[in-house]
Amino acid sequence: MTQQPIVIIGAGVIGVLSAQALAARGRRVIVLDREAGPAQVCSRANAGIIAVGHAQAWAGPEAIVTLMRAFVGREPGVRVTRLRDPALWRWGLAFLRNCTRARHGANTDRLARLSAFSRDQLRNVARDLGLEDLLRHDGGLYLYDDAEALARAAGAHGPHQMDALDRAALFDREGALAQAEDRFAGALFSTRDSVGDCHVFTDTAAQKLAARGSVEFRYDSAVSGLETGSGRVTGVQVGSETIAASQVLLATGVETADLTRPLGVAPLIYPVKGYSGTWALRDPARLPSLPYIDEAAHVAVAVYGEQLRVTAFAEFAGQDRSLPPERIAVLKDYVTRNFGLAVDLDRASFWAGLRPTTPAGAPYLGQVRGFDNLWINAGHGTLGWTLSAGCGALIAQAMTGGTPELRNVSARARWLDPI
Numbered sequence: 001m002t003q004q005p006i007v008i009i010g011a012g013v014i015g016v017l018s019a020q021a022l023a024a025r026g027r028r029v030i031v032l033d034r035e036a037g038p039a040q041v042c043s044r045a046n047a048g049i050i051a052v053g054h055a056q057a058w059a060g061p062e063a064i065v066t067l068m069r070a071f072v073g074r075e076p077g078v079r080v081t082r083l084r085d086p087a088l089w090r091w092g093l094a095f096l097r098n099c100t101r102a103r104h105g106a107n108t109d110r111l112a113r114l115s116a117f118s119r120d121q122l123r124n125v126a127r128d129l130g131l132e133d134l135l136r137h138d139g140g141l142y143l144y145d146d147a148e149a150l151a152r153a154a155g156a157h158g159p160h161q162m163d164a165l166d167r168a169a170l171f172d173r174e175g176a177l178a179q180a181e182d183r184f185a186g187a188l189f190s191t192r193d194s195v196g197d198c199h200v201f202t203d204t205a206a207q208k209l210a211a212r213g214s215v216e217f218r219y220d221s222a223v224s225g226l227e228t229g230s231g232r233v234t235g236v237q238v239g240s241e242t243i244a245a246s247q248v249l250l251a252t253g254v255e256t257a258d259l260t261r262p263l264g265v266a267p268l269i270y271p272v273k274g275y276s277g278t279w280a281l282r283d284p285a286r287l288p289s290l291p292y293i294d295e296a297a298h299v300a301v302a303v304y305g306e307q308l309r310v311t312a313f314a315e316f317a318g319q320d321r322s323l324p325p326e327r328i329a330v331l332k333d334y335v336t337r338n339f340g341l342a343v344d345l346d347r348a349s350f351w352a353g354l355r356p357t358t359p360a361g362a363p364y365l366g367q368v369r370g371f372d373n374l375w376i377n378a379g380h381g382t383l384g385w386t387l388s389a390g391c392g393a394l395i396a397q398a399m400t401g402g403t404p405e406l407r408n409v410s411a412r413a414r415w416l417d418p419i
């Protein structure tokens with residue numbers, strides 16, 4: 001009798017790279033997604049930065065001040081517009097519990113180890129699938145407006161291999177920034193950052209896996225529920241069909257709790273909305289070659305695939321995916337001020353995505369307690385592309401009976417046996 005397949009629900013970057021890792025370990029895998037193709041939801045138009053230098057938990061003593069300011073509309077990059085959302089309050093209380101110095105340190109340590117591991121794993125995945133050309137591994141910049149903030153950040157980043165660049169050294173490295181707004185005091189340079197289009201990488205990876213015959217992708221397949229019995233998931237419901245599975249992996253991003261709530265499990269994954277704009281290039285020489293995060297403006301910038309991608313905002317707005325003109329105006333204004341001569345300002349597209357964010361910052365990675373064969377890889381927040389290959393490798397190692405190469409990297413929860 002042939003072994004039933006492993007079923008992964010979700011063909012975002014997390015589901016597809018989990019499928020790659022399971023297939024590499026010889027498993028038969030089916031990936032289901034409601035959308036018509038891979039990476040159509042949060043993995044669609046993100047900044048594309050493998051941001052090892054930004055692998056820090058948001059929850060911490062400083063975040064309390066940021067959130068207070070956001071509540072009263074005084075934090076430019078962070079907005080809270082759904083104050084009456086009970087899910088936000090449940091999430092917010094758990095977030096506050098993670099704001100102690102000790103928990104911030106432990107969560108940041110998880111993310112730092114996971115992101116460094118993931119960056120290396122992503123190179124392996126690219127090699128396995130012949131996708132090396134889709135990634136650049138030259139590092140990334142974190143820009144600061146004032147020298148004091150830069151010095152503070154340099155101190156805080158001690159163990160993370162970040163080089164501090166003063167203004168002259170920054171402009172020496174990135175001449176294009178000298179022509180942008182005259183406000184940058186310097187930068188941290190993370191040698192371990194990489195960059196690439198998350199959507200293109202995920203989409204091409206899925207095509208290659210399908211062509212090899214090692215993974216079957218079924219799109220336009222909305223999963224309505226999980227059938228369970230005797231402490232196991234026995235089937236996955238898609239319309240009137242029940243798909244039998246040896247094991248089930250949830251890679252369902254912000255929608256994960258919709259499937260687990262009937263089982264009595266409610267992961268705290270809040271959708272934190274962000275926006276991106278993508279511009280066609282006119283004069284690439286006027287653009288920075290390295291991806292960067294403008295820390296004062298809360299804006300991320302990257303150039304790849306003949307386009308400039310700029311992302312911004314962290315908005316607590318529930319499941320709202322609308323694109324209000326005033327948010328688009330902020331992105332347009334940033335690009336016009338800094339790179340108006342480098343891109344075609346009339347050829348741009350805009351997008352909003354919901355980052356699947358846990359209170360701890362680390363993803364939920366492990367086995368759902370009480371079920372022999374139900375696993376989760378969800379809740380990667382601002383770092384899903386960064387963490388995708390490493391989390392895929394670790395969950396595949398655990399699901400196939402191996403010992404995960406890293407331990408203690410998952411967020412903790414009562415309902416989870418974490419990796």
Ligand SMILES: Cc1cc2nc3c(=O)[nH]c(=O)nc-3n(C[C@H](O)[C@H](O)[C@H](O)COP(=O)(O)OP(=O)(O)OC[C@H]3O[C@@H](n4cnc5c(N)ncnc54)[C@H](O)[C@@H]3O)c2cc1C
Nearest residue numbers: 010012014034042043047049223253274353383384385386
């Ligand atoms: C503006 C912005 C910028 C970002 N920049 C970066 C960055 O530079 N670097 C970085 O590392 N990360 C970044 N991120 C974060 C990153 O994009 C996410 O963490 C990542 O895409 C999450 O991937 P995922 O596969 O978990 O979720 P998704 O891509 O949302 O995939 C989940 C999939 O599950 C499917 N699904 C859910 N429920 C069901 C169901 N019941 N039946 C069938 N299918 C289902 C959905 O259709 C979807 O395709 C950014 C995010 C945003 C919004």
